[in-house]
Amino acid sequence: MRSQTTDRVNPGKYTRDVWFTDKDENQALSLRYTGEVLFRKESPFQRVSVLDTHAYGKMLTIDNMVMCTEKDEYHYHEMISHPAMLAYGNAKNVLVIGGGDGGTIREILKHESVEKVTMVEIDGVVIEACKEHLPSISCEFDNPKLNLIVGDGIEFVKNAKAGEYDLIMVDGSDPVGPAEGLFTDEFYTNCKNALSENGLLVAQGESPMFNGKVFVELNQCLSNIFGQEKVNTLLFYIPTYPTGMWSFQIASKGNINPINADESKIEAFVNKNELNYYNQEIHKAAFAMPNFVKKLLKKE
Numbered sequence: 124m125r126s127q128t129t130d131r132v133n134p135g136k137y138t139r140d141v142w143f144t145d146k147d148e149n150q151a152l153s154l155r156y157t158g159e160v161l162f163r164k165e166s167p168f169q170r171v172s173v174l175d176t177h178a179y180g181k182m183l184t185i186d187n188m189v190m191c192t193e194k195d196e197y198h199y200h201e202m203i204s205h206p207a208m209l210a211y212g213n214a215k216n217v218l219v220i221g222g223g224d225g226g227t228i229r230e231i232l233k234h235e236s237v238e239k240v241t242m243v244e245i246d247g248v249v250i251e252a253c254k255e256h257l258p259s260i261s262c263e264f265d266n267p268k269l270n271l272i273v274g275d276g277i278e279f280v281k282n283a284k285a286g287e288y289d290l291i292m293v294d295g296s297d298p299v300g301p302a303e304g305l306f307t308d309e310f311y312t313n314c315k316n317a318l319s320e321n322g323l324l325v326a327q328g329e330s331p332m333f334n335g336k337v338f339v340e341l342n343q344c345l346s347n348i349f350g351q352e353k354v355n356t357l358l359f360y361i362p363t364y365p366t367g368m369w370s371f372q373i374a375s376k377g378n379i380n381p382i383n384a385d386e387s388k389i390e391a392f393v394n395k396n397e398l399n400y401y402n403q404e405i406h407k408a409a410f411a412m413p414n415f416v417k418k419l420l421k422k423e
């Protein structure tokens with residue numbers, strides 16, 4: 124029997140028994156919240172909301188799907204950024220597609236070598252909501268190294284200069300609506316072209332447990348474009364995404380193998396920045412695949 128399932132962030136605020144549910148065809152995640160919707164706007168692309176939940180603090184949702192919460196966002200944002208940034212070593216010019224909450228640019232800007240981050244987010248309403256209600260995530264929008272573009276990332280990479288970026292992070296939503304084109308051969312071919320000689324691409328890869336088909340298709344799409352041995356899958360744990368098991372795919376244009384990042388550099392970076400999820404043991408473990416995932420990816 125479970126008597127106390129969550130830490131109470133601020134018990135006084137959460138007296139009402141109202142629940143938000145992120146509902147898929149066959150399963151759902153429910154979180155109790157204050158009953159008050161802090162932000163809700165219909166943008167030309169999607170419905171953007173912010174709620175204050177009992178267990179995970181404030182939460183951004185898009186079209187009723189959890190995008191991030193104050194309590195576990197760092198799992199995602201540290202893991203999309205640091206394994207690839209530290210494997211690359213001295214990244215100067217980074218491109219982020221999506222990422223409107225600001226968490227990915229916050230992590231990238233912790234790397235001192237970075238001179239410029241270009242972020243292309245299709246929906247200004249996401250940025251507005253997060254600046255207003257999620258300041259711990261959106262805290263780097265005024266950083267002078269940031270070149271913020273509100274526009275379509277798919278169009279942006281079509282016209283990007285060849286060899287321009289050391290790293291590209293695709294921090295997009297699930298493959299529906301404006302993010303559908305973030306899961307195509309054409310998009311990733313254009314990303315590869317925009318990467319520097321030794322560049323790395325990191326793509327939000329869905330869940331092998333929840334969305335195995337898209338997980339495999341993205342891995343195959345990147346393998347066709349970059350070469351199978353140049354694509355690595357990274358798994359991490361995040362409680363507010365369906366099944367709690369999520370992935371990124373890291374594709375390498377040159378010869379950098381992200382698995383082999385320098386352990387002492389990782390530890391120094393982690394300690395200096397007091398990270399909450401990522402460390403050198405996690406770096407190693409994240410590339411280990413359970414057998415069912417190896418089978419899905421035909422790696423055994």
Ligand code: SAM
Pocket residue numbers: 189190191199220221222223224243244245246249274275276277294295296297300301302303304305327
């Ligand atoms: N952590 C989230 C997840 O995996 O569920 C993803 C982060 S969320 C902030 C993804 C962002 O990608 C959204 O703000 C959305 O507006 C943006 N996005 C979707 N399609 C896009 C596109 N074609 N170009 C640029 N941004 C896009």
